[in-house]
Structures are given as structure tokens and as C-alpha cells.
Amino acid sequence: MHLLTIAFPDFNPIAFALGPFKIRWYALAYIGGIVLGWIYARALLKSPKLWRGPPPMTLTQIDDFILWVTIGIILGGRTGYVLFYNPAFFLRHPAEIFELWNGGMSFHGGFLGCVAAVMFFAWKNNTSILSLGDITTAVGPIGLFLGRIANFINGELWGRPADPSLPWAMVFPRDPLQLPRHPSQLYEAALEGIVLFTVLAVMIRMGALKRPGLILGSFITIYGIARIVGEFFREPDPQLGFLWHKLTMGELLSVPMVIAGLVIIVAACRRKAAQPVQELP
Numbered sequence: 001m002h003l004l005t006i007a008f009p010d011f012n013p014i015a016f017a018l019g020p021f022k023i024r025w026y027a028l029a030y031i032g033g034i035v036l037g038w039i040y041a042r043a044l045l046k047s048p049k050l051w052r053g054p055p056p057m058t059l060t061q062i063d064d065f066i067l068w069v070t071i072g073i074i075l076g077g078r079t080g081y082v083l084f085y086n087p088a089f090f091l092r093h094p095a096e097i098f099e100l101w102n103g104g105m106s107f108h109g110g111f112l113g114c115v116a117a118v119m120f121f122a123w124k125n126n127t128s129i130l131s132l133g134d135i136t137t138a139v140g141p142i143g144l145f146l147g148r149i150a151n152f153i154n155g156e157l158w159g160r161p162a163d164p165s166l167p168w169a170m171v172f173p174r175d176p177l178q179l180p181r182h183p184s185q186l187y188e189a190a191l192e193g194i195v196l197f198t199v200l201a202v203m204i205r206m207g208a209l210k211r212p213g214l215i216l217g218s219f220i221t222i223y224g225i226a227r228i229v230g231e232f233f234r235e236p237d238p239q240l241g242f243l244w245h246k247l248t249m250g251e252l253l254s255v256p257m258v259i260a261g262l263v264i265i266v267a268a269c270r271r272k273a274a275q276p277v278q279e280l281p
Helices: 026-045 057-083 089-091 094-098 107-125 129-153 184-205 214-231 249-270
Strands: 014-018 021-024
Touching: 014 026, 021 026, 021 107, 021 214, 026 057, 026 129, 057 089, 057 107, 057 129, 057 249, 089 094, 107 129, 107 249, 129 184, 129 214
Parallel strands: none
Antiparallel strands: 014 021
């Protein structure tokens, strides 16, 4: 053990057990993120001052949408992990694709799943795709924060080797090299969760929801930047390592997000802010 490192708390990845059923912290993070996000989304829709005109959807519709977006997150996240991070392994062991309890989810895949859910639900319910995207991404940092905390509890996705003199360097029990490392899960929880949520919340209070697509574009851009920064401290997945020009898969997938997000922001700013609906006398 290095003298100046912090001993990693030996968390039990299982939060509690109900007979033969074991509930893991990672599952609780998903459940908590969805429930808290749903509550926050309802609060946004119930606040008329945030919208110029009536809210883009009803509370009943957002209640129905929760199931859609949950399916999108799970299917997209798992599909993204299989295709982006470990295709060779799952090609040899296709049955393990469905073993979600063993871990393995991709944010970028989950985000694409959310996009599909938003587009299909908006089309079916005749609501604004951009406004529904704004609501979905406004609550997204809640789940990201809880998910990164769950990564830390599980002692997985640890950081790159750190200078042993770094006060918060940690040795993770599952690390075969037993090196002092950056707790990059906590860095990402702060950037992708707390910072991103705070920025979007301030934008919403300043009227961003009155310009459909502005919160959506800002989420995509800021997340992409935060993820790229976080990847500088995070150990690449062992089956992939460093890729093109020493970039990681997370960085390569985040660059297009930043570009797409900036395009959406520019389009939202050029679009005239939604005007209030005039009631007939």
C-alpha cells in the first residue's frame, strides 16, 4: 500500500437482498435516476413561467413517456456497449448480451436510445420533438450522477495511474496492478452530474425552455466536453486501450456530440422564441 493514498472503501456492490433476489447499487442508480428525473420533469411542466405559452405536453403524457425512455435507455445502453466496447467478446458469447446484471452499459448508446424514444413518442403524440428533448436532457444529469456514483461503489471504471503524492489517489481492490489511481468516477459524477445539472438549471431559470432545442443542444455539447475531460483521467477499457491518435473510445464518440450540440444551439438561438398564445376575447 502506498503511504499517501486513500484506501478504497470496500463497498458491497449488493445494496440489499430479498431472499434469493439481490438488488445492486447499479440497479438502484438507474431506478433512482428515472424516478427523480420523472419528478423533476413534472415540476418543469407544472411551472408556467418557464414556458412562453402552454407547456408542450401534459403531465399524463410525461407519465407515459417514462416507460418509453426507460426502454430506450436500457436497449440503447446495452446495444451501444456491445457494439462500441466489446463486439468481439459478445460475438463469441451472444447469450451474455442479455445478462445485464453483469454490467456493461454505454452512455452514448443509451443517449441514442433516448433520442429514438423521444422522436417516436413525440411523433405518436403530436408534440414537439425539441421541447420533449429539452425536458429529457434537463433531467438527464440526475441519472448520470447516480450512475457514476454506482461505478465508484462497484470499484469499476477506475482512473489512470496518479502521482502517489496526490491526496485523493486511490488503490482499487480489483486493480490487478494495485497502483494509486485517480478516482475518475467521482470526477465524472461532478462534471456530468453536478456541473451539467447546475448549468442547465440556471439556463432554464433564465428562459431557455422558451427556445426549443436550446437545452437539448447545451446538454449534448457540455456533456461531450465533460466526457472528453473526464477521459483524460480515466483508464481506457482494457479490451480497447487507446485508439486513433491516443484517443479513447469515449473521446471519439463525444467529439461528434459536441459538434452536433453546437449546431442545435445555433439553430435554437436563430429561431424566434416561442410567442405566447393569445386567448380570444
